[in-house]
Every structure is written in C-alpha cells, then in structure tokens.
Amino acid sequence: MQDDIVDVNAKIKAVDYSPIKTGENVVVVTPTYAWRIPPRIVSDWLSKTKLLSAKRIWFVMNCGSEIGNASKYNCSLAEQKHLCYMGTSQILMPENYIAMFDAPQAEEARKIVKNAEPTIVDTIACIKAEQPFPVPRNNLYDRFMSGPVNSIFYQFFVKATAFQTDDTCIGCGQCVKNCPKNNIALENGKPIWGGINVLNVWHVFVIVPQKQ
Numbered sequence: 001m002q003d004d005i006v007d008v009n010a011k012i013k014a015v016d017y018s019p020i021k022t023g024e025n026v027v028v029v030t031p032t033y034a035w036r037i038p039p040r041i042v043s044d045w046l047s048k049t050k051l052l053s054a055k056r057i058w059f060v061m062n063c064g065s066e067i068g069n070a071s072k073y074n075c076s077l078a079e080q081k082h083l084c085y086m087g088t089s090q091i092l093m094p095e096n097y098i099a100m101f102d103a104p105q106a107e108e109a110r111k112i113v114k115n116a117e118p119t120i121v122d123t124i125a126c127i128k129a130e131q132p133f134p135v136p137r138n139n140l141y142d143r144f145m146s147g148p149v150n151s152i153f154y155q156f157f158v159k160a161t162a163f164q165t166d167d168t169c170i171g172c173g174q175c176v177k178n179c180p181k182n183n184i185a186l187e188n189g190k191p192i193w194g195g196i197n198v199l200n201v202w203h204v205f206v207i208v209p210q211k212q
C-alpha cells in the first residue's frame, strides 16, 4: 500500500506510549495468538497510545489456521479508542508456534504464502476503498476458542519455559534484540528465557497510518 509503518514491537520494547501522528485510516497488522490479537501488552499499548487524527481502524490478522472470534475483541478495542471499527481480515500464513507445533517446511510455507495472495489483494482493496471487511465466521466454536479457551491456553500452555535451544543455535542474539519484553538473555552464547509469559513476549505487530 506504500504507506508508512510503525513497528509496535520496537515501541513496546522501548516502553514508548507517546502519541503517533496517523492519517484518518489506521491498519493494525498482527499475528493471531490463542484466537485473538496478542493480548495484554499489545492491546495495552493500543489503549494507552493516542493515534492522532485516526477515525477508522482495520485489523489484519495473520494466523496458522483460524482467528476464532477475534473480531469481537478488536471491535471492543476500537470502541474504547472511539474509532470506527472497520472489521478484521484473516490471512493464512505459516504456523510459527514451534513450542507446540511443527513449522511447515520451506516449500510448504512458500505455498501457504502464495495461496494467501488473493485474500491480501481483497484486503488491500477494501482498505483503499474505505470499505469494511466482510464479517468473518463467528460460530459457537469460534466464540468458545476466543473466549474461555484463550484464557486457559494463555495461562497453561503458553509459557517461555516451553522454549529451549540446542547445538544448532549460533548465538546470534537476534531473539534478544527482538524480544519486546527483554525476556531473553544470552548466557555463554546461548539464549536463556526469563519468567514472562511468552504471549507477552513474541509478536510482530505493525500499524500502518495511511497518508491522506
């Protein structure tokens, strides 16, 4: 879309809640964690950070399989910020929760990315036309996953303790550099994880303030 991007990962890492000058249209692009946007620190950052001039907000959520009823929670967040909620678009991308699942092989991952292109094109078209996204699926299963399962998943399964390293780690320190909660340190050239819940740790999250 040739718009400016704000790296929210960096903002959170720097504990920076200073207002951001946006256009009237804001797009939040974020991976799905436990059938919602990565909660707590991200919604916390969005709640606290003023998006100057913003009127409308779209959410684009990439996911390994499904976003559940994430739209409901995104809508609440938009309302809380007095922004017009323009919907949530689900984009299927390679799975990356390696603590529980296998990541797809490179060839399979390339296919997944390629298959996502039509949805990405439709998503961009909607935003450019200032149209709301089509309403995503929202059945009992979706509501269950984004509701009670989100809390259980978060509490019991998503922990930094699930991560470890082996001899293939070259100790490059990228994980330390990118962790927004500064929860990873290098010890003898290998990463060690602190006690912070990983849902508060891993995310790639950007806001795209559109030029008007």
Ligand SMILES: Cc1cc2nc3c(=O)[nH]c(=O)nc-3n(C[C@H](O)[C@H](O)[C@H](O)COP(=O)(O)O)c2cc1C
Residues within 6 Å of the ligand: 030, 031, 032, 033, 034, 035, 036, 062, 063, 064, 065, 066, 067, 092, 093, 094, 095, 096, 097, 098, 158, 198, 199, 202, 203, 204
């Ligand atoms: C902690 C965690 C939880 C996840 N939960 C979900 C989920 O509920 N639904 C889903 O479809 N994908 C889930 N995923 C997969 C990611 O959303 C998906 O791989 C996404 O494309 C990753 O985006 P990124 O490469 O921009 O980080 C999860 C990944 C992580 C790390």
